[in-house]
Amino acid sequence: MTLFGLCKTMAELTAEKFIVPVLEFQRNLFPPFSYPAGDLADWFASEGGIVTLAWIYAVNIAFAVGMTNLILVIHLERKIAARIQDRRGPMLSLRAFRELGEDLAGEAPTWRFKGNYSGIGIIQNMADGIKAITKELIIPNKADKFLFSMGPIIFISSSVFLLVLFPLSDRFAASAAPAGLMVIMAAFSIAPIGVLTSGWASNNKYSMIGGMRSAAQLMSYEIPLLLSMAGVFLLAGSYNPVDIVEQQREATWLFGLPMWNFIPQFIGFIVFMICILAEVERVPFDLPEAEAELVEGWTTEYSGIRYMLFLAAEYIRGFAGAAVATILFLGGWAGPWPVPPEIWFLLKVYLIIIFWIFIRWTVPRIRTDQILELGWKKLLPLSLINILIVIFMVEIYPYFDDIVNLPEVF
């Protein structure tokens, strides 16, 4: 059963048992005013209404899964960063509260860290969220108020939009559009507009330079990023994530080993991983928010829940970027049988995210001119070489049919 099938069953159930009876009741209660309720009741009883309701359910489930993963990613980042830095990271838990309370109720409270303050600290995220909500939303005096409020909306909505665009498996998908990956990349590229807008509207020189850097960075990584994806599209003959993963699942290598795209297109994989790191703006490519010289760059003037949502949106983008990398190069949800494909997919995504966290806490940030140089002089030629290799491979694979088994493409 697919996610959509499940949602459709749920939609039929809710429409039949709950929504339609309620609307019918309204229609019968006030017959002269039955116009919206009655029409809605008819619509929910029809196929169109049920499919729409099913879509709403599917999108919300995908969104909830994405948001749950967001909390996990933030928590993972904190804990792994802490371990890299020889710290413990957040340890707050409800049990730790109770133990602390018991200590404080005693005669001599000890504020020392105790080994039995057990807890993995995941409620720290809730505490941070509550703190951010209670803070004042500051708008600078001479800022462009409309654009200042629009910047976060553009950035956050385009990032949250990403959550429903990629499938977790061929059955767990809110969307599996024929041009799925193109839509994902287009949604990825909306965010720099929000960055530029909020950087400009803040009326702050640091923010403006941060926004400009974001635009310059977009120019340098976006072209090699899309070119490195072109190789995968050539092999699969489709933009659809489900087709791309199917192609990787069927492709085999020596001794029948699976040949996911990162093996034949290793250059493309490297280029893509560097570019997607720049796309999601993580160290070493977080130039727009360089805290050393630009004081958090374009987010300098934002406070409270806006700043928190910026941070959350960046993690969502990170999660979505890792998901795209998994779909394109790491075989998506393909994996041995006993583990469900969704778990395989999330495992690979988290592997990439943990790798990124390690990178983030072990390397310095590079400079704007260096990322431009990297993008235009090194990654662009490499991605073109990758396309050349893929074209060559697609053309000559029939001659190596006995060792390489690729599906028919052209």
Place this chain on the structure above:
Amino acid sequence: MAEMWISMGPQHPMTHGLWTLKVKVDGETIVDADPELGYLHRSVEKMGERRKYFMNTTLTDRLCYASSTTWTHSYVLAVEELMEVEVPTRAQYIRTIMLELQRLASHLMWAGAYMPDLGHITGALYFWRDRELFLNLLELPSGSRLLYNYMRIGGVKRDLPDGFEQKTERILKLFEQRLDEYADLFENSKIFRMRTEDVGKFTGTQAMNMGITGPNLRGCGVKHDLRVEDTYEIYEEIDWDICTREAGPGYSDCFSRYMVRIDEMKESVRIIRDCFKKMPQGPTMSSRVPVRASGEAFRRTEDSRGEALMYLVGDGSDRPYRWKIKSPMFTTISACPHYLKGYKLADIPAIMGSIDICIGETDK
């Protein structure tokens, strides 16, 4: 983008203290720079004229929070010259050990502060974790962790505690292991070198003309160290070398200035070990320390950041008549327009961090 002035400071992550750097940028390129100092001026020299000679060691401790013992030491040296006090040999050895421990702590503080400038937060925590070890060591004889007030006119406050040598040796061994471990994270890292190499260049001649001293000068390949040139305490009896590095023929960049400090830390470890080997028994305080002094005295020492110059005039009373401190960072920061021009905005933290700013001593 048109050219514009950006004011960095007094509250800015780049400043490492309280000062303002105004930079004129054309896009991201620095066209001009204008440092502004004086936010932290506490008039230490004037305050010292109202206090007795031995009271001033608490003021000199507060000149630089990262390297307080070295500043007290150079004041104490000047007073000893003014009063013509002989310091016992054991006290001189203890002073040397404390100075080098302080230099290690100061350089670690700098290295830890430099890494976030490059966007490397983990480096800060690693180096500051090691600094804690040396603060623990400095705490053992002096009793405090930041402002020690350990150097006294005519000797040191008290003798080293029992087991100090073993503890020091254990920590030094651990520290040396960790420095080797960090080499992969920092100096062998491609991105670290991309950020630091060929950035903030100045030649040795320029540095001498601008009054830049200390590790920043030795980073240009100039073999100049006051511990040898104008030796004090027992540095000439100890087996050690001046560390120099150069990025190219006769000039330094951020990377060579980083490396010269790492080398100096290794050299300090060597000095401390040799001091323990050669340290004699005996008193740690001079038997005769006068209260009044007259005449004038001038001493210069090699601080962690460069040449610390102390000038004292006594008029026969128990308080200095005039006291002048010359800080190495004052000249180095003042020269910053010369080595900032032409680089990118993102290089400002990398360059200004690499010269090891301490505003306490700069503004006095």
